[in-house]
Amino acid sequence: MSNATAAEPKTVLSSRETYRNALMELLPSDERLVCLDTDTGLFNGVDLTPAQDRYLNLGIAEHTLMGAAAGLARSGRIPVVNTMATFAASRALEAVKLDIALNDLPVKIAATHSGLSAGHLGPTHHSLEDLAVMRALPNMTVVVPTDADTTDRLFRQSLELPGPVYLRLGRNATPDLPAGAPPVELGRIQVLREGGDITLAACGPYPVHIALEAADQLAADGVAATVLNAHTVKPLDTRTLREAAAATGAVITVEEHWIGGGFGGAVAEALSEMPHTTVSAVGVPGAFASVAGGQQYQLERAGVTSWAVAARAKEILGS
Numbered sequence: 001m002s003n004a005t006a007a008e009p010k011t012v013l014s015s016r017e018t019y020r021n022a023l024m025e026l027l028p029s030d031e032r033l034v035c036l037d038t039d040t041g042l043f044n045g046v047d048l049t050p051a052q053d054r055y056l057n058l059g060i061a062e063h064t065l066m067g068a069a070a071g072l073a074r075s076g077r078i079p080v081v082n083t084m085a086t087f088a089a090s091r092a093l094e095a096v097k098l099d100i101a102l103n104d105l106p107v108k109i110a111a112t113h114s115g116l117s118a119g120h121l122g123p124t125h126h127s128l129e130d131l132a133v134m135r136a137l138p139n140m141t142v143v144v145p146t147d148a149d150t151t152d153r154l155f156r157q158s159l160e161l162p163g164p165v166y167l168r169l170g171r172n173a174t175p176d177l178p179a180g181a182p183p184v185e186l187g188r189i190q191v192l193r194e195g196g197d198i199t200l201a202a203c204g205p206y207p208v209h210i211a212l213e214a215a216d217q218l219a220a221d222g223v224a225a226t227v228l229n230a231h232t233v234k235p236l237d238t239r240t241l242r243e244a245a246a247a248t249g250a251v252i253t254v255e256e257h258w259i260g261g262g263f264g265g266a267v268a269e270a271l272s273e274m275p276h277t278t279v280s281a282v283g284v285p286g287a288f289a290s291v292a293g294g295q296q297y298q299l300e301r302a303g304v305t306s307w308a309v310a311a312r313a314k315e316i317l318g319s
Contacts, residue, residue, distance in 0.1 A: 012173040015151040015205070016042060016112040019169055022152050023080055023110075026159070027051040033159075034072050036081045038065050040112065043082075062087045066095035066107070073105035078159060084118070085111035085168060089130035100164045101137040108158055108165045114144075115204060115256035116284070117171035119298040123288040126298075131203075132261030134166040135234040142234040143186065144168040144204050144263075147176045150184045150231060157186040172295065174205035177229070178212070189237040191244075195224030198313045199244040199251040203230045203263040206299055207254040213306035214254075218313055225313065233263055238270045245271050250278040250316050254309055256299065259283040278316055282309050 013021070020042050027033050028050035037043060037057040048055045058065050062083050069079035081088075088096065088111045100107045111130065118125040134142045141161055145151035151169065158165040182190050189201075192208070193215055202211035208229050215225040226244050230236065245251050251271065253264035264281030271277050284302040291301075299305070 013148050014171060014173045015145050015148065015169040016110070016171065018148040018151040019110055019155050019167065020046070022155050024048075026156070027054060030078075032076065032078045034077045034079045036065055036069055036072075036079055038062055038081075038083045038087075040082050040084070042112065062092035063095050066092045067099050069107045070095070070099035070103065070105050073100070073107050074103070078106050078108065080108045080110055082110050082112070084125065085114035085127035085130050086118075086125055088166070089127060089133045093133060096164075097137055101139050104139040104163045106162055106164065108155075108167060110155075110167050110169060112169045113171045114168045115170070116289075116295045116298040116302075119289070119293050119295045122292040126289060128256075128258040128284055129261075130166070130168065131233055131255070131257050131263055132265065135266060136261075139163045140234065141165045141186075142168070142232070144231055144233060146205050146208050146229055146231055147174060149176065153184045154186055154231060161186075168204070170205060170295075175209055177208070181229075184231065187232050187235055187237060189240040190229035190231065191226065191240065192229055193225065193227035195219075195226045195248070197224045197248060198317060199226045199228065199248045200254060200309060200313070201228040201230055201241065201244070201251055201267055202254040203233060204256045206296065207256055207304065210304065210306045210309060211254050214309035214313065217306060217310040221314070221319070223313060223317065223319065230263065230267075233266055236266050236270055241267065241270055242274060245274055245277050249276060250313075251280070252309060252312055252316070253279070253281045253283070254304065255281075255283045256304065257283055258286050260286050280312055280316060282312060
């Protein structure tokens with residue numbers, strides 16, 4: 001009989017849980033860090049003893065949350081604030097704009113339940129405007145991790161930035177990037193696949209996997225696609241983006257966001273002066289969801305699928 005034991009199954013964590021674990025690891029040893037919460041429940045059951053005095057639960061008061069964080073940042077701290085994305089980008093926006101962004105303060109906004117990851121709660125909790133809002137603010141860095149590993153790495157890297165950061169996190173666990181993906185670096189696009197016919201530039205966990213699946217579908221028809229993971233929406237890695245656009249002549253953006261003003265808009269702006277370049281966006285149409293439902297259901301209902309991306313590519317290429 002073999003003495004070998006089965007490997008322990010990998011624990012799959014959501015981006016918000018991965019971020020929380022990284023913060024809890026760093027909090028005791030870095031006295032600059034302060035965790036500000038709004039009754040999110042994310043820290044329930046977590047042992048905060050080593051840094052109890054630097055965990056503050058302000059209750060459901062998002063505007064106050066941002067103002068308090070700005071004051072702490074002005075005093076030399078690095079506040080990490082926790083709320084849902086829809087509240088950070090709408091209810092608390094005035095304080096984010098005037099208290100944090102205007103003063104270029106190192107407040108890190110951990111925005112959970114982003115995009116359609118709270119799809120079951122209906123449009124009040126869908127966050128499909130946040131990228132447009134946050135990338136419009138001067139001084140704001142906007143980061144959209146793709147899986148647990150990129151969440152951990154990008155969060156740690158964001159703490160080194162001198163200004164504010166918007167970290168867009170999901171609610172549930174999402175698939176990992178393929179093995180062998182290039183190391184993640186804040187501000188640099190990950191090139192996940194190279195091809196000479198068309199570029200698929202994606203932002204966010206499901207959009208990146210949708211782009212990869214679309215590339216597989218296109219490959220079956222003889223179309224070679226470059227796939228880019230643009231985890232940093234601002235500052236956008238325009239160099240890598242333009243190189244890919246120049247090589248293929250066409251870019252399709254894929255995102256979990258209303259089409260207006262989001263990642264697709266950022267790409268269109270970056271490529272607006274490139275001649276002979278087609279830019280097309282696959283995202284959520286500019287309408288509120290009429291029904292509640294899970295994240296993947298909402299994406300499919302909105303037409304954000306690999307089949308839609310592949311069909312758009314064939315239309316552009318005339319194949």
